[in-house]
Amino acid sequence: MSTPIASENWVLLLGSTSGIGKAIARKWAANGVNLLLAARDTDENNRLAADLAIRFGISAKPIAFDALAFAEHEAFWKECVAQTQGNLQGVILVYGYMCPRDEADRDAELVRKTIEVNYTSAVLILNLAGKEFESRRRGYICGFSSVAGDRGRQSNYYYGSSKAAFSAYLQGLRNRLFKNGVSVITVKPGFVDTAMTWGMPGMFLVATPKKVATDTWNAVRRKRSVLYTPFFWRYIMLIIRSIPEFIFKRMKL
């Protein structure tokens, strides 16, 4: 079943100034959705808001958000509800943090940052959204996890494990909110052509942010549970997950 998204409604986009954030924002705006754009870099965010309003004729409001300022999450959330006058219909979380494993090996702070950005902050902010939507008995929550969370690999397991935890959180949230008519969509992109992956060795089957945004839009409209984008990553990860551990631990992945 697809649900038409009415134009008087608003969506909160967390991490709007990232490459995927911009693509998601343009996709939603092209479909007439008003956007509350949350990001840390105020100047970049203002420029994005101007772009969306001019290109698509929607309302786009930038709002400052620091994922790691946990104590301010509640005030931030109240501000979001107030700014959209109760018309908030969905929350999309696209931000994430990844650093090369060898850098993280040398600096425990980077490991902590990976976990806190990708997992802790995401749980804390989406809990507030979940509570709101649960009581209103409508809305959707769309969280960007990663195929890297499907199996821990030596090359990328700090990032991977934080995304695995986030995937499990979204799974539980989906289970909890289903009866209230709130859908929770887990997006697991494969390699996407963003600043995060630009110039990284060993990239293949790289998708554009635009493709990911289109797939995500369709998944949200159809209230899908887990989206692999592009679709073939579902099968790649199926194979990778099915390798027995006693073999997998000997592999270089």
Added chain:
Amino acid sequence: MPNCCLMHLSGWGNVPRQPANVFRPEKWAELKSIVGQAPSSSLVARGLGRSYGDAALNDGGGVVLQTHLDRILSFDPQSGLLECEAGVSLADLLDVFVSRGFFPPVTPGTKFVTVGGMIAADVHGKNHHRDGSIAEFVESFELMTAAGEVLRCSREENTEAFWATLGGMGLTGIIRTARLRLRRIETAYISADYQRAANLDEALAMFAKDDQRYAYSVAWIDCLASGESMGRSILMRGNHATVGELGPRQRQKPLVLKPKRKKSVPFNFPSFALSPLTLRLFNNRYYKRSRVGPHIVDYDTFFYPLDSVLNWNRVYGKRGFFQYQAVFPASSARECLVELLGRLSASKRASFLAVLKAMGKTSGGMLSFPMPGQTLALDLPNDGPQTTAFLRELDQIVLKFGGRVYLAKDACMMPESFRVMYPRLKEFEQVRARLDPQGRFASSQSRRLGIGGPA
């Protein structure tokens, strides 16, 4: 410091092909740190890669891909004044603004160019004879210099940097944003008038007689025709159509076009595909079968016929091709054209696409291409060193008649020719030395042409 990616790049002509460390900033802070800290020996900005030769290449150095800095920052529907980042493409501007009744004031033959690229090449379009180049419509731009400073450049502020950057091929810094004026239109259509000219004299006479009646004017010219019919052409001219000129169906939504399916050339063509024989057949057919007379045509078909075939450059095969465009003063235009076309047919070389157009005034850009007179553009398949040698022969003809070659297309001009063709080079070099004393910004082209001192 943002990551860089080692890539092999080429211009639209697919020759030359060179490695570079490619940066792709998405935020202003990233752009600043690339300019300040990138370990590359030098940098040059690049947009959608539609310059044909080596202008947006930097062999072994750094290239800053601007395509992800593509936000539209403000638009005033009263004045048509637009402010946007340099990576915004003309295709995007058309998508956003045609339906609101605005059109780019100047457009080159492809819409897959960026605003930054248009300024760097001071591009011209089919309306140059009346309106001049893009410079006429650029109010100001922000230039990030080698020192990491951002200069606002306009006719009033940082004037020298303004005129050095317009047409300056990215050698003064990186354009961050620009403000330009769009043109108001009533419809998304062109009221076109196509006419045959039996030979060069007839074509030139038709340009001279009534070019001013048309906002847009260009001629397709058959380079293979010789003797009596040397220079036979089809003049393609037109004006923005008014609502009254449209048919009843178009009139319902005069600013909206039906989306078209794009075709694509999926692979490089084998080299025999474009032989003189196939070209002769094509040209004959094109000359005789083309629709002539007045008719209404949508802007996409009129301005961007080649854009409907993605990757059309692949028809020239993997050896690529050279595009050659020169302009020469009106007083010597006929003689120069006769000599160029004669040289072309004597060499048994065929140009798939050749275009002739009357140009209007110069813009004031120190390295800008346009000058009053006639401009001729040719495509020539790359057959190795002999093609390069041939193009340099053409350079000599152009030089002899006081003309110049377009830097956005050039891939093999010699520095000696360049210095004579561009008499304001010294002035440009002085401004560049002040803005960028260490030569932070350079391209394969600037080194080949010896801009800023011998390479």
